[in-house]
Amino acid sequence: MERPDIEKKLVELLVDELGIESESITMDATFEEDLDVDSLGVVELLMALEDTFGVKIPDEEAEAISTVGEAVDLVMQKLGG
Amino acid sequence: MSDRRVVVTGLGAVTPLGLDVTSTWQALLAGRSGVSEIGSFDASPLAVRIAAEIPSFDPEDWMGRRAARHLDRYAQLFWASTKQALDHAGLALDEDDPEAQRAGVALGSGIGGIMSFQESMDTMRQRGHDRVSPYAIPRIISNMGAGVVSIDFNLLGPNVCSVTACAASANALGDAAEIIKRGDADVMAAGGAEAAVCEFAVTGFMQSRALSTRNDDPTGASRPFDRDRDGFVMGEGAATLILENLEHALARGAAIHAELVGYGMSGDGYHMTLPRPGGAGAARAMENALRSAKLEAADIDYVNAHGTSTQANDSTETAAIRIVFGDHADLVPVSSTKSMTGHLLGGAGALESIVCILAIRDGVVPPTINYETPDPECDLDYVPNEARQVRVRRAMTNSFGFGGHNVALVFTGV
Numbered sequence: 001m002e003r004p005d006i007e008k009k010l011v012e013l014l015v016d017e018l019g020i021e022s023e024s025i026t027m028d029a030t031f032e033e034d035l036d037v038d039s040l041g042v043v044e045l046l047m048a049l050e051d052t053f054g055v056k057i058p059d060e061e062a063e064a065i066s067t068v069g070e071a072v073d074l075v076m077q078k079l080g081g
Numbered sequence: 082m083s084d085r086r087v088v089v090t091g092l093g094a095v096t097p098l099g100l101d102v103t104s105t106w107q108a109l110l111a112g113r114s115g116v117s118e119i120g121s122f123d124a125s126p127l128a129v130r131i132a133a134e135i136p137s138f139d140p141e142d143w144m145g146r147r148a149a150r151h152l153d154r155y156a157q158l159f160w161a162s163t164k165q166a167l168d169h170a171g172l173a174l175d176e177d178d179p180e181a182q183r184a185g186v187a188l189g190s191g192i193g194g195i196m197s198f199q200e201s202m203d204t205m206r207q208r209g210h211d212r213v214s215p216y217a218i219p220r221i222i223s224n225m226g227a228g229v230v231s232i233d234f235n236l237l238g239p240n241v242c243s244v245t246a247c248a249a250s251a252n253a254l255g256d257a258a259e260i261i262k263r264g265d266a267d268v269m270a271a272g273g274a275e276a277a278v279c280e281f282a283v284t285g286f287m288q289s290r291a292l293s294t295r296n297d298d299p300t301g302a303s304r305p306f307d308r309d310r311d312g313f314v315m316g317e318g319a320a321t322l323i324l325e326n327l328e329h330a331l332a333r334g335a336a337i338h339a340e341l342v343g344y345g346m347s348g349d350g351y352h353m354t355l356p357r358p359g360g361a362g363a364a365r366a367m368e369n370a371l372r373s374a375k376l377e378a379a380d381i382d383y384v385n386a387h388g389t390s391t392q393a394n395d396s397t398e399t400a401a402i403r404i405v406f407g408d409h410a411d412l413v414p415v416s417s418t419k420s421m422t423g424h425l426l427g428g429a430g431a432l433e434s435i436v437c438i439l440a441i442r443d444g445v446v447p448p449t450i451n452y453e454t455p456d457p458e459c460d461l462d463y464v465p466n467e468a469r470q471v472r473v474r475r476a477m478t479n480s481f482g483f484g485g486h487n488v489a490l491v492f493t494g495v
Contacts, residue, residue, distance in 0.1 A: 019147030
């Protein structure tokens, strides 16, 4: 899967699963400040990422993510891209 | 004893009969049943396949998608009824408004987020522990409806929840009134909510043999006080009343719809699910409510009965009313609106308080529908099948919960 596909899928998850307005989502946007996703929301997002991409993301790696772009990076890495 | 008086300045409701107070009230006066075949899940394997569901509630119409998806349906319903009640009362508080700290919330819910509980259990069993939502517990807990209303409407005073089963919102109203009387708040959004029409909860009540199985006649299934009643019909919904210190309401020029003058309680002390035979427990709650209202039974013009349509409740409640009302029992109209709304469990007391207030306002009492065959053990005037014009100055509503939680509230016109 190419990076743009993952980005597109992630934005879909943020809109569909977390109810975030699509226009506020950029790759630089931080979950906590820019998107108002709290720690529970981040856990929820990771579960959705794991389900969608068939990857396993350990908590300690998840905790290092603060922006949308970093989440894409992590998925890319897990997919071996 | 405090002489602070507690009045009602706002009403809100989301019920099987309508998405607001007005439409619900019109349906009640028209004698319309909100019971139908269960539509929210496949009930075909069950012995009980009917309920009073809200046909068209979309939480996103009220609170936006992001907020809605973190809440169980019961909390969404309470959010909506509370929004209506606050709007009706003309109250909108900012976080830094000092008034916000004098405004609180009291919710009653019998079993809270049981739909989310069922879903989360399914997820855990089918997909594993690591698939359970981080929001599972906040969604499930019975108090979160109060919590989220406090957060979203800036009600920064007392924030409480009672869980006394089918008496929960009657306790919430009575306790909220006491909070105002003792000076801990000037305004309380008080009410109840229940959304338990899901496979697990219907099955559970069904197994306790509490529910009607009149599946081939949904609108005739809830038939309180009728000889052929065979159990209650589950309903879902929410109702909120804005209770306010009288002086506070007058000072801000709020419209006053009624006064909450009486709150009485008792513990049945008999059985987990059955009422004490003879009705002595229920009678004590009514007597205590009259005493706190400084009224006599003969002062009451209308009783909104708990009237669940179970064999045990309706005959016992009749006996209890006879104990308390004496000769006046033959004169006072007693109706059960559960014949139309089904049983909103923790939401019932608040919705039925609204019924009492509107009966006072409009001089009309809603009927007990499906009343066809008299039962010798239920021999009061149940306002059969047709609403009735009658002057109501003071009304009482009864709520009795599993566990023996007996509550009565008394409202008067202002």
